[in-house]
Amino acid sequence: MPEYFVASVEAENKRLEQASSVVRAYMDGNLFLAPIDMTRRNLKVLDSATNNGFWLSQFQAYLKDPDSATLVGTDLQDRFPNPPRPGIHLQIQDINKPWPESWKSTFDYVHQALVLFQAGPRQRKAVHSLAELVKPGGWIELMEPQYDTTNEDNGPAFQHFLDMVGELWAMRGTTSDFAADLEGTIKDAGFVDVKSVLLPIGIGPKHKIPELADISVESTVGGGKNISIALRVVYGRKPEY
Numbered sequence: 001m002p003e004y005f006v007a008s009v010e011a012e013n014k015r016l017e018q019a020s021s022v023v024r025a026y027m028d029g030n031l032f033l034a035p036i037d038m039t040r041r042n043l044k045v046l047d048s049a050t051n052n053g054f055w056l057s058q059f060q061a062y063l064k065d066p067d068s069a070t071l072v073g074t075d076l077q078d079r080f081p082n083p084p085r086p087g088i089h090l091q092i093q094d095i096n097k098p099w100p101e102s103w104k105s106t107f108d109y110v111h112q113a114l115v116l117f118q119a120g121p122r123q124r125k126a127v128h129s130l131a132e133l134v135k136p137g138g139w140i141e142l143m144e145p146q147y148d149t150t151n152e153d154n155g156p157a158f159q160h161f162l163d164m165v166g167e168l169w170a171m172r173g174t175t176s177d178f179a180a181d182l183e184g185t186i187k188d189a190g191f192v193d194v195k196s197v198l199l200p201i202g203i204g205p206k207h208k209i210p211e212l213a214d215i216s217v218e219s220t221v222g223g224g225k226n227i228s229i230a231l232r233v234v235y236g237r238k239p240e241y
């Protein structure tokens with residue numbers, strides 16, 4: 001089973017940055033939802049599955065005292081900027097493998113978005129391992145897609161995209177409604193103040209901000225390209241990048 005396929009580093013960075021603005025529009029422009037005090041000094045923050053550290057660089061920009069913060073990003077693959085962005089440390093880490101022992105109970109805030117499908121049936125274990133990195137009183141925030149596969153308003157192109165996502169996820173043992181279990185998984189991990197929100201993200205003309213209509217389509221098509229590359233590899237065909 002392939003790990004994670006991208007059309008190109010540039011295409012991946014672009015579509016994820018686009019996707020970030022598409023989603024943020026539904027979070028009232030916010031980068032995250034946990035009640036993190038951005039005026040605090042010495043915050044220690046982890047962004048797991050960070051790609052190129054884009055989210056962390058935005059987080060850094062909102063901090064009152066960024067120089068005092070420890071900002072760590074991890075990913076299975078190296079699409080890290082070279083030279084690295086000042087104040088942001090990026091390193092390789094698989095969400096399905098043990099985390100460094102010395103990181104346990106040390107982070108004020110752990111963030112992870114759009115990667116849990118990669119853990120397949122091991123999702124609870126992956127979330128619990130990640131949660132162990134949060135120190136007492138700290139926060140964890142997970143963001144994952146919960147596609148509405150039965151919506152009659154889904155057009156044929158979007159439905160085709162959903163079918164491809166479903167096919168790839170099924171091969172990994174990932175169920176299409178896995179995000180619905182996240183709140184329970186986090187509570188089981190010992191967190192007490194737990195909330196989940198479902199953001200009804202529109203794509204194309206359904207996006208709430210007209211200027212983001214085309215961008216939302218572009219970023220979705222970018223994700224679709226990765227899926228078709230992955231599926232070609234699974235079926236033993238030559239990937240077309």
Ligand SMILES: C[S@@+](CC[C@H](N)C(=O)[O-])C[C@H]1O[C@@H](n2cnc3c(N)ncnc32)[C@H](O)[C@@H]1O
Pocket residue numbers: 003004016017020048049050051052074075076077093094095096112113114115118
């Ligand atoms: C859809 S992108 C999301 C990136 C970023 N979190 C965001 O929201 O823009 C998925 C990321 O997860 C990474 N990834 C895939 N499998 C992983 C794994 N097993 N462990 C850690 N990262 C993984 C990919 O390399 C990619 O950067």
